[in-house]
Amino acid sequence: MVQRFYQSSGSLTSAIRSAAETLNQTLMERNMRTTGKGQYLVGRLMLGVLRGSQFVTAQSGPTTSST
Numbered sequence: 001m002v003q004r005f006y007q008s009s010g011s012l013t014s015a016i017r018s019a020a021e022t023l024n025q026t027l028m029e030r031n032m033r034t035t036g037k038g039q040y041l042v043g044r045l046m047l048g049v050l051r052g053s054q055f056v057t058a059q060s061g062p063t064t065s066s067t
Contacts, residue, residue, distance in 0.1 A: 005049075016047055016058045024060075 001019040008015035023045065031040050044061035 012049060012051060012056055013058075016049060016056065020045060020047065020058060020060060 001022050004022045005015050005019040008018040023043065027041050027043050034040065042061075045059070047058040049056045
C-alpha cells in the first residue's frame with residue numbers, strides 16, 4: 001500500500017484512495033480463496049497523511065474514535 005500511495009500521481013486524496021483500493025483488492029482476493037471455509041477477513045480502515053501542516057484522514061468501515 002505504501003508503494004501504491006507514493007507512486008500515485010494526482011491529488012493527495014487520489015493517492016489515499018489508490019492505497020485503500022489496493023488493500024480492498026488484497027482482502028477480497030483472500031476472502032474469495034477461502035469461500036466456503038468460513039475464514040473471512042473484515043476490514044476497518046483509517047488512514048492518515050500529514051503533508052506540511054495539513055492532516056488528511058480517510059475512513060472506511062464501521063470505525064469509531066474516542067475523544
